[in-house]
Amino acid sequence: MVSPSVKHHCGLFGVYGHPDAVHLTYLGLYAQQHRGQESAGICSRNDGPICRRAGMGLVTEVFNRRILEELRNPIAIGHVRYSTTGSCHDVNTQPLVVNYSRGQVAVAHNGNLINARLLRNEYEEHGAIFNTTSDTEVIVHLLAKPGHLDKDNDVPHVLSHLQGAYALLLLFGDRMIAARDPFGLRPLVLGRVAGGAIVVASETCALDIVDAEFVREVLPGEVVTITDGGLRSQWIVPEGTYRPAYCIFEQVYFANPASDVFGENVHRVRRAMGAQLAREAPVEADAVIPIPNCARCAALGYAQVSGIPYERGFTTSHYVGRSFIMPEQGQRDMVVKMKLSVIKDSVKDRRLIVVEDSVVRGTTTRGKIGALRKAGAKEIHLRVASPPIRHPCYFGIDFPTPEELIASRRSVEEIRNYLEVDSLHYLSLDGMLSCVKHPDRHYCTACFSGKYPMEVNHPVSKLGLERYQLKMFE
Numbered sequence: 001m002v003s004p005s006v007k008h009h010c011g012l013f014g015v016y017g018h019p020d021a022v023h024l025t026y027l028g029l030y031a032q033q034h035r036g037q038e039s040a041g042i043c044s045r046n047d048g049p050i051c052r053r054a055g056m057g058l059v060t061e062v063f064n065r066r067i068l069e070e071l072r073n074p075i076a077i078g079h080v081r082y083s084t085t086g087s088c089h090d091v092n093t094q095p096l097v098v099n100y101s102r103g104q105v106a107v108a109h110n111g112n113l114i115n116a117r118l119l120r121n122e123y124e125e126h127g128a129i130f131n132t133t134s135d136t137e138v139i140v141h142l143l144a145k146p147g148h149l150d151k152d153n154d155v156p157h158v159l160s161h162l163q164g165a166y167a168l169l170l171l172f173g174d175r176m177i178a179a180r181d182p183f184g185l186r187p188l189v190l191g192r193v194a195g196g197a198i199v200v201a202s203e204t205c206a207l208d209i210v211d212a213e214f215v216r217e218v219l220p221g222e223v224v225t226i227t228d229g230g231l232r233s234q235w236i237v238p239e240g241t242y243r244p245a246y247c248i249f250e251q252v253y254f255a256n257p258a259s260d261v262f263g264e265n266v267h268r269v270r271r272a273m274g275a276q277l278a279r280e281a282p283v284e285a286d287a288v289i290p291i292p293n294c295a296r297c298a299a300l301g302y303a304q305v306s307g308i309p310y311e312r313g314f315t316t317s318h319y320v321g322r323s324f325i326m327p328e329q330g331q332r333d334m335v336v337k338m339k340l341s342v343i344k345d346s347v348k349d350r351r352l353i354v355v356e357d358s359v360v361r362g363t364t365t366r367g368k369i370g371a372l373r374k375a376g377a378k379e380i381h382l383r384v385a386s387p388p389i390r391h392p393c394y395f396g397i398d399f400p401t402p403e404e405l406i407a408s409r410r411s412v413e414e415i416r417n418y419l420e421v422d423s424l425h426y427l428s429l430d431g432m433l434s435c436v437k438h439p440d441r442h443y444c445t446a447c448f449s450g451k452y453p454m455e456v457n458h459p460v461s462k463l464g465l466e467r468y469q470l471k472m473f474e
């Protein structure tokens with residue numbers, strides 16, 4: 001399980017042209033609750049002004065039947081959020097709605113804009129007023145800029161000013177837009193429900209919950225405009241300008257195993273990672289135990305290749321939220337304790353292979369290992385189904401600072417000592433990449449390899465809008 005110190009990012013869902021668009025959006029957000037649990041919001045429209053409801057909390061806490069009925073319209077976009085840029089506040093809930101000279105627009109964003117601070121500085125120097133501390137708000141200022149309004153390709157032109165990671169849904173008076181940054185760092189897919197209405201989602205698991213058929217991915221650098229007349233594609237940069245850099249951490253940890261992300265089923269990829277780990281780091285033992293929930297697929301793969309029985313070593317409470325999104329450390333620790341209980345009978349006097357998806361700070365993993373020891377485990381061999389995380393992410397995954405990443409300051413042997421396990425092995429970088437088989441897919445592995453798809457300058461964070469300043473490769 002990823003440390004509570006890793007914060008997630010966001011999930012998007014939109015529907016164009018369905019009488020129950022708002023209810024479908026509610027379901028689509030619910031299916032993607034794992035992507036963000038701090039706030040949820042829906043905007044909808046027909047011919048009149050945009051209706052909006054957003055608030056702090058889970059989808060089921062923010063919305064009820066009455067609110068959904070009030071929002072009822074045939075076009076809707078929704079957002080679940082964990083703040084990666086901008087503080088955890090009501091004011092930063094999304095979708096953002098603003099009025100500008102061409103009417104209204106609602107914006108929902110997944111990712112992190114690395115030049116947001118610079119753009120905001122520029123606008124503020126010219127007197128612009130910002131209502132939020134979120135990086136997303138610069139998009140609406142760019143949209144409202146007079147020079148951009150005149151352009152036929154206003155949205156692609158505006159998005160060409162952004163650097164970093166973004167999957168976006170925009171709702172205008174006459175169209176809905178789905179867009180993805182030229183590297184395709186965050187996932188975004190198109191689907192269709194019976195009757196022909198178009199659905200857009202971060203993950204395919206959200207299409208499944210509304211019985212939508214998968215149509216295709218929104219491609220890296222593509223802007224898809226959805227109107228009553230159908231779909232139209234435009235490009236932020238000429239096709240082929242950038243080599244895609246899909247976030248491998250979506251496959252390792254973030255996405256729902258039921259989803260197909262970047263063209264591959266997440267469960268299959270994770271199981272392959274566990275199988276590869278078994279080939280790279282075999283050890284004799286009595287049982288393979290996953291640290292739930294994300295390591296289950298990898299543990300299954302490890303067990304299948306090693307021939308060692310897969311066992312449940314923990315039970316999980318379904319009534320406690322995902323621990324890492326809790327903002328206070330004390331709350332997180334308590335939630336972790338409440339969530340997982342050791343099944344002593346699976347553990348006592350046994351040699352265990354414990355499979356983790358990733359280790360960030362190491363504190364949570366150490367706690368779990370301690371619980372297994374306390375329950376009487378004879379040997380514990382920790383196998384991590386991804387390489388050591390040594391570098392920060394600038395693209396929307398809020399890892400702790402490099403100093404707090406356990407693998408950035410300790411050797412594998414030092415980590416083994418700290419975690420108090422009998423042996424420790426991480427999946428190799430090549431081993432991990434061998435599990436994502438799509439021939440024309442390219443992944444960002446920067447948090448593991450330090451090789452960013454963009455040039456990285458040094459950390460700058462005066463406004464707290466972003467932690468780092470990056471310069472894109474031309």
Ligand code: SF4
Binds near residue numbers: 185250
């Ligand atoms: S640095 Fe890591 S978490 Fe961030 S986009 Fe790249 S692979 Fe994903």
